[in-house]
Amino acid sequence: MPKDFLLDELTTIGLAAQPSETPPDPADYSIIRIQRDPSLEPQADAQDLNEYEGDGAASPQSLLMKRWNASLSVLARGGGVDVDSKPLLPDYAPLLLCCGMRQADVLIIPVDAVTGFTPGGVVTGGTSGGEGTVVCVDHDSLVVTVSMDGFADGEAIDQTDPSATANITGAPMPGKLLRPKTDDSAHEHAAVQLYKDRILREVLSLACSFNLDAQVGNRPVFSMEGQGLYSGPVDAPFGDIPAVPTAPPKVESIGLRIGDRLDATGPWLPPNTGVRFSQGGRVESIRDANSANGFRGFSVVGREATVEMTLYACTLDIFNPFAIWNAETPVPVSYTIGSTAGNRLRMIIPAMQISSVSDSSEAGKVTWSISGRCTRGALEDSEFGLIYF
Incomplete structure (x- = not known):
């Protein structure tokens, strides 16, 4: 060969x-x-030069x-x-x-209720002092970008505007979020x-x-x-x-x-x-x-x-x-x-x-x-x- x-x-x-x-x-x-x-x-865009060739042949393309x-x-x-x-x-x-797409570091925080929590809302941990902004609300968890470390299993998590509260039901999980x-x-x-x-x-x-x-x-x-x-x-x-x-x-x-x-x-x-x-x-x-x-x-x-x-x-x-x-x-x-x-x-x-x-x-x-x-x-x-x- x-x-x-x-x-x-x-x-x-x-x-x-x-x-x-x-x-x-x-x-x-x-x-x-x-x-x-x-x-x-x-790939290219083919453009016919559209010129006479003097016979029946096709014109070249650019x-x-x-x-x-x-x-x-x-x-x-x-x-x-x-x-x-x-x-x-x-x-x-x-x-x-x-x-x-863009990326962001987030925490996935499992909670016992998501009612009232809204994307863009600021949330705080009741005892840890953690603070962050809700990016999205999953079925039974909040996805949060964290501005201050904290948030712990078992503590309350509160949102002020609009008002909402829940209890964290598991260890928050760090993640890498990709979104458009x-x-x-x-x-x-x-x-x-x-x-x-x-x-x-x-x-x-x-x-x-x-x-x-x-x-x-x-x-x-x-x-x-x-x-x-x-x-x-x-x-x-x-x-x-x-x-x-x-x-x-x-x-x-x-x-x-x-x-x-x-x-x-x-x-x-x-x-x-x-x-x-x-x-x-x-x-x-x-x-x-x-x-x-x-x-x-x-x-x-x-x-x-x-x-x-x-x-x-x-x-x-x-x-x-x-x-x-x-x-x-x-x-x-x-x-x-x-x-x-x-x-x-x-x-x-x-x-x-x-x-x-x-x-x-x-x-x-x-x-x-x-x-x-x-x-x-x-x-x-x-x-x-x-x-x-």
Whole structure:
């Protein structure tokens, strides 16, 4: 076999955060593990020169506005914990942050009641002196950004405006919250180096949209689609593939909750086969005649987050998706993938409006395929939140 054949198995991805238009230094790239068949494909706008050729031949075309189209997938594992047992973002985090997302350190505080607590409300610990601001309200917990350390299991937690109080029912858990950000001046981009044996493709100023697919019997997967600045591939040495990190969590016991229904043993957890979340980001080019290839960069300029799930059908007195659809009333949704600290992900959707309900079947049982739109909560940029904890 000729030595110049390239081997598909010798494929790696280098990833770096790119917070500004300045390209990252080579030392800023980290080789990450990625699923098979990553794709960086060149794309251009073809313009027919529309000139006579003197015969029946087609006129040449000019290829303008050249860019990379990117399609990448990673297993949705956590980033582990630091020496203080606080969670870390995973190595693929720049791919999420370049989807028009921002991060914040939070506490997940389990409480015996969430009534009256509102996003934006300031809360204090009754005895610890802890203080923070509510970012979102889950079914039985408050997600809080902390301005003063504290908050302890068993103490009261109070909000002054509007007035609300509850008791903390477990140890508060630190987390890393990722949520959308409309202001694109605060957006980060990513830089990706795709090695295919001895050829290197590099894309800068990458902006993406992401999906999170969590189906029973599988490991959860993030998939990203986006665009970035084009530069020609070059020959380059092959990089090392990193050692196998912690296995990603399994999609089991995810604690999916829809609405606030309780049963005899606690929260009602509908039997289901999994959930698929789509950020629905819209990536647009920033055209600039002063820039190479006519692009200054790319930006996430809008989003339409949606969620799809398949539930085993039940009697309507237990759960009636048709009535919720008919009333056009948003309901809260949340689920958690994983059970080990540093390798858990929680998706919180404060207000999902059901857009469609259709019958299907699974193992001879009637199921409902439910699709919904994630609508804005009490604060701006609050239609969903993804927490690593």
